Amino acid sequence: MNKESSYDTWFRLDNSGKIFPEVSNHRETNVFRVAVSLTEVIDKDLLQLAVDAILARYPMFKVKLKKGLFWSYFDYNSKPFHVEELKHYVCGEINPKKNNGYLFRVMYRNQDIVIEMFHSLADGAGVIMLLKAITYEYLVLTGKDIKPDNLVPTKNQRPSMEEYEDANSKFYDRKNRKHVPEQRAYRIKGTPLAEDLTGLISGNMSTQAMINLARENGLTLTEYFAALMMYTIYVTQIQYRGHIKSNQAPVKIFVPVNLRKHFPSNTLRNFSNFVKSNLVMTKDDITFEELKILVKEQFEKGMTKSELIRKMSENVAFEKNVFLRFTPYILKKYALKIGYNMLGMKLNTMSLTNIGKVDFPESMEPYVVDVTAAVYAGKYNTLNCSVISFRDRLKVTFTRSIVETTIEREFFRHFTNLGFDIEVESNYVEEY
Amino acid sequence: MKYCDKCKISINTNNNYCPLCQQVLEGEQNKGVIEKYPEYVSINRKIYPLTKRIILFVTIVSIIILLIINLATFNGKWWSLIPIGSTFYFWVLISVGVFSKQNIAFKLAFLTSLLIGLLVLIDQATLQEGWSYNYIMPLLLFTCNLAISGIILIKRIDYRDYILYLLTIVILSLVPIILLFVKVISEPWPAIMAFALAVSILLFIIFFFPKSIKDEIKKRFHA
Numbered sequence: 311m312n313k314e315s316s317y318d319t320w321f322r323l324d325n326s327g328k329i330f331p332e333v334s335n336h337r338e339t340n341v342f343r344v345a346v347s348l349t350e351v352i353d354k355d356l357l358q359l360a361v362d363a364i365l366a367r368y369p370m371f372k373v374k375l376k377k378g379l380f381w382s383y384f385d386y387n388s389k390p391f392h393v394e395e396l397k398h399y400v401c402g403e404i405n406p407k408k409n410n411g412y413l414f415r416v417m418y419r420n421q422d423i424v425i426e427m428f429h430s431l432a433d434g435a436g437v438i439m440l441l442k443a444i445t446y447e448y449l450v451l452t453g454k455d456i457k458p459d460n461l462v463p464t465k466n467q468r469p470s471m472e473e474y475e476d477a478n479s480k481f482y483d484r485k486n487r488k489h490v491p492e493q494r495a496y497r498i499k500g501t502p503l504a505e506d507l508t509g510l511i512s513g514n515m516s517t518q519a520m521i522n523l524a525r526e527n528g529l530t531l532t533e534y535f536a537a538l539m540m541y542t543i544y545v546t547q548i549q550y551r552g553h554i555k556s557n558q559a560p561v562k563i564f565v566p567v568n569l570r571k572h573f574p575s576n577t578l579r580n581f582s583n584f585v586k587s588n589l590v591m592t593k594d595d596i597t598f599e600e601l602k603i604l605v606k607e608q609f610e611k612g613m614t615k616s617e618l619i620r621k622m623s624e625n626v627a628f629e630k631n632v633f634l635r636f637t638p639y640i641l642k643k644y645a646l647k648i649g650y651n652m653l654g655m656k657l658n659t660m661s662l663t664n665i666g667k668v669d670f671p672e673s674m675e676p677y678v679v680d681v682t683a684a685v686y687a688g689k690y691n692t693l694n695c696s697v698i699s700f701r702d703r704l705k706v707t708f709t710r711s712i713v714e715t716t717i718e719r720e721f722f723r724h725f726t727n728l729g730f731d732i733e734v735e736s737n738y739v740e741e742y
Numbered sequence: 743m744k745y746c747d748k749c750k751i752s753i754n755t756n757n758n759y760c761p762l763c764q765q766v767l768e769g770e771q772n773k774g775v776i777e778k779y780p781e782y783v784s785i786n787r788k789i790y791p792l793t794k795r796i797i798l799f800v801t802i803v804s805i806i807i808l809l810i811i812n813l814a815t816f817n818g819k820w821w822s823l824i825p826i827g828s829t830f831y832f833w834v835l836i837s838v839g840v841f842s843k844q845n846i847a848f849k850l851a852f853l854t855s856l857l858i859g860l861l862v863l864i865d866q867a868t869l870q871e872g873w874s875y876n877y878i879m880p881l882l883l884f885t886c887n888l889a890i891s892g893i894i895l896i897k898r899i900d901y902r903d904y905i906l907y908l909l910t911i912v913i914l915s916l917v918p919i920i921l922l923f924v925k926v927i928s929e930p931w932p933a934i935m936a937f938a939l940a941v942s943i944l945l946f947i948i949f950f951f952p953k954s955i956k957d958e959i960k961k962r963f964h965a
Contacts, residue, residue, distance in 0.1 A: 320961050380965040398782045407843055420776055506784060511761050513751070635965045719749060719762040726750035733743075734753045736761035737779035 319369045321384040325478035325626050326580035327430040331375055331382055332646040334403070334428070337505065338655070338688040341401040342434065344441050344665070344698070345424040347679040352418040353452065358393050360447035361416050363465040364440070365391055370474050370578060371431065371440065374411030377639055384431075387411050396424050400508040400709055400737065401686035404428045416444065421679065423448065429580070434665045434683070435568050436578040439463060441681075442670065449677055459671035470576075477575040479626050486616060487623035495562040495659045496591075498547060498692045500712025503739060508687055510737040511715065512707040513722050514680070517667070517699045519730055529606055532664045535697060535706070536563045536587050537605040539662055541598045542720040544591045552592030563587045564658035565609070568666075572618060583621050585612030586658070655690050663696040670700070680705060687711040693718075744769035754778075801829055824867060827860050847890045847904035851911050854886040872928065880918040880932035886911050887939050891946075902954055905947065906962060909955075915940035 323331075334340045365372045372391070373384035389410035396419035404413055404426065414427040414437075423445060427437045446462040458464050503509060524534035540561055548557045566582045575581055587605045589596075611617065628634065634642065665683050683698040687709040696707050708718045722732055743752050744767040746760035753760070753767065756775050760767055790798075805826050812822035834856060839849055858879050865874035890908045894901045918933035927933055947955055 318957060320957075322964060376961075378962040378964060380963065383961055383964065385961065396780055398780050419780060422778075504784075507782065510779065715762050722751060722762060723749055732751045734749075734751045734761060735778045736753070736755070736757075738755070738757050738761060738777075739782060 319373075319386040321370060321373065321474060322476065323381065323383060323430060324476040324577075324579045324581075325622075325629055326433070326582070328381065328629060329646055329650060330428065330430040332643050333650040333655070336403045338690075339401055339403045339686045340429040341404055341426050342429065342437070342663075342685040342696075343401050343424060343426045343683065344434075344437050345422050345682040345684075346441055346445050347421050347681070348423070348445070348449075349421065349677050349679060350452070351420055352423060352448075354393060354395075354418060356451045357416070357418055357423065357444075357448055360444050360451055361391060361393055363447050364443045367443070367463070367465045367467065367469060368440065368473075368578070369469060371412075371414065373413070373431075374406060375413060375430070380635060380637070380639055380642070382639065391416075393418060395419065396422065398737065399506055400510050400684055401426055402506070402508075414440075432578055433568075433580045433582045434566065434663060435570055435582070436580070438665060438668060439578055442668070445670075445678070446674065449674060454674075454677060456673040456677075457671055459673070461669050461671045462674070472576050473578045475575065475577045476579060477569065477573065477577045477581040478622050479630075480575065481569075481573050481619060481622060482626040482630075483619050483623050484627070486620050487627040488620060489624055492657050494559055494656045496543075496548070496557065496559040497656070497690060498543065498659060498712070498717070499556075500692055500710075500714040502692075503711055503713055507711075507739045509710040509713075509715070509739045510684060510707060510735075511710075511718050512682060512705050512735040513725075514733040514735070515704045515706070515725065515730055517702050517704040520704050523728070523730075527602055529602060531697070532565055532662070533605050533609055534602070535664070535695075536565055536609070536662055537598065537601045538721060538724060539563050539660065539695065539717075540587060540589065540591075540601050540605065541596075542717050542724070543659065544596055544601075546716045546720055548591045549596075550594055552594065558590060558592055560588050560590045561659045562657065563605075564661040566661070566663050567613065567618065569618065569622070572613075572615065583618055585609045658691060660691055661685060661694045663694075665696065665698040667699045675701070682707055684709050801833070805829065820867070824864050827863060831856065831860050845903050845907075846893055847907035850886055850890055851907040854882055854911065855914065858882055872926075875918065875921060876927055876929040877932055880915075880936035883911060883915045883918070884932070884936040884939055887915060887936070887943060891943055901951075902958060905951070905955060905958055908943065908947075912940045912944050 330340045369386070370384070372387050374387040375382055376385045387410065391410065391412055393416045396417040404415060406413070409415065413431045414425060417424040417426070423441070425437060425441050425444070432440070442462045443464065446456065446458060447465060449456055521531055524531045527534060529537070540563055543561055548561070551557050563586065565585050565587075567585055569581045569583055570576065585608070587608050589601070589604060634645070637645065663683065663685055668681050670678055678700065680703045681698050681700045682705055683696040684707045685694045685696050687694050688711060692712045693708060693710045698705055698707075706721075708721075710718075722734070726732055743754050745752050746763065746765060746767055748765050749760055749762045751760070751762065754775055755777060756773055758766055808822040808825055812820065835853060838844065839853055842849070858874075861878050862874045865871065887908070890904060890911060894904050894908065915936045918927060919937040921927045922930055922933045
């Protein structure tokens with residue numbers, strides 16, 4: 311698109327994005343967060359300038375959600391965007407009425423720049439790009455001599471059409487779209503926190519040490535974490551309680567897969583799928599070793615090209631269904647809502663998002679301290695986890711909508727017992 | 743930096759206990775640490791203001807009384823639906839017309855259509871004189887057309903958001919003229935007036951904003 315963003319600009323929602331506006335509310339917000347800590351205190355006005363410059367470059371973020379006859383769509387937003395001070399609430403609902411219709415927030419606190427985004431607009435990889443671009447622009451405005459090194463998109467680049475494509479429908483295969491029915495997953499139990507509270511606990515570890523640990527076990531980092539997560543859930547919630555009805559549902563760890571690494575696409579919009587580990591844990595003697603083998607096997611099976619395409623096509627086929635397409639939006643909204651409540655929402659025990667390593671240009675690295683990622687925790691996924699790393703600082707962040715922190719505690723103790731150093735951060739919600 | 747010897751983790755905070763196991767942290771009581779995350783301030787959930795609750799209470803009680811009187815003195819006519827419908831319209835008028843943050847063209851188009859519907863119902867429920875579609879319907883559509891196009895001309899900036907609602911009213915303005923042809927309406931001049939204005943507005947849009955109308959339709963109707 312070789313023109314300035316203007317009133318002509320509008321976008322269809324991408325395949326994964328279509329579901330979120332209908333199923334999100336103040337409890338299931340479908341919002342996720344990425345944050346960067348810099349070495350200096352953030353200047354609000356400069357941050358505002360940086361965001362404005364980047365929004366002019368990325369028309370796909372300068373949008374509001376509007377309803378059409380058949381689908382909702384993103385329409386150009388002519389109103390100004392305002393950066394805000396960081397509030398306590400983690401990944402709270404993004405209320406378009408309160409921020410001029412935008413579907414994301416940029417916040418600041420001390421040295422941190424925080425972006426919270428509604429999942430309809432982009433996925434983790436897309437929002438990391440936005441975070442990098444804003445951080446770069448901000449550092450340039452504070453007078454730092456830094457270069458983008460092709461790692462950061464700058465405001466001077468022209469937007470390319472490729473950034474907006476709905477890659478899901480590009481790689482969609484009509485023949486490989488079989489629907490595989492799934493069983494409802496085990497739900498982590500606990501005392502619910504107040505509705506406007508989300509607990510957040512992060513642990514900082516050494517990236518290299520963790521990768522080495524996973525490799526010694528013949529696993530990737532994500533597989534190791536997923537296996538450990540299953541084991542922790544088993545030990546803290548299910549072991550010796552397998553006879554209870556609700557414990558007989560399978561524990562499923564949902565791990566988003568960034569499809570840009572598997573298919574050639576540079577889109578900034580949603581282009582991710584998932585793999586899941588899945589096990590009914592009613593036995594009394596499940597060991598961590600067993601789970602490592604199981605998770606490795608299940609993830610390898612889920613990551614094959616044909617399986618990824620199948621999952622992608624299953625969703626796209628649903629969207630391309632003629633009956634659904636030409637159902638008026640008002641009815642479709644309720645159909646999607648009911649369908650998601652019955653199926654989608656309850657299929658995961660928790661989600662484990664590994665955003666991976668964030669590469670900043672070498673000239674920028676001295677100004678960056680660390681990065682954080684977090685996803686919302688809701689009524690069904692009461693505990694979620696995200697992993698992100700910058701240089702040798704790997705940050706595992708748990709967000710929870712329950713008071714109990716037993717799973718986090720056992721998870722981190724596993725590593726401290728192996729002799730690793732962990733520095734914890736918390737937003738301390740237990741007091742309230 | 744403080745330390746939990748149970749979890750063997752370190753943490754930089756002013757708080758005295760470990761977030762993982764709630765045990766007291768070791769280390770010096772340093773109060774100068776800037777917390778990574780801000781303190782909790784409750785987001786107060788909106789509670790209905792007292793006035794709203796009073797009006798709501800009076801409304802519901804009135805509806806119940808009206809229904810009871812209507813039923814007790816039933817003579818084959820549901821006359822209570824007229825005040826109940828009007829009360830309902832009052833609520834929509836206040837919530838959509840005054841308090842909602844929808845754009846003004848939507849408010850006008852929506853409230854006008856609803857009012858026409860209500861008045862036609864009242865006309866039908868009473869003496870069936872036809873005043874509602876002879877005069878009210880075409881004249882209200884005429885006024886609404888005039889109002890929306892006037893607002894669009896004054897506030898040019900957002901006309902793309904408004905144009906669809908204007909189109910809806912323009913198309914609705916064709917209803918009286920059709921009713922005139924099928925002889926439901928006996929008084930021709932209001933219907934013709936509404937029709938003439940609608941056609942002029944339509945031609946104005948087609949002549950001067952052909953692209954925006956095409957774009958808007960493409961956006962709203964993509965499947």
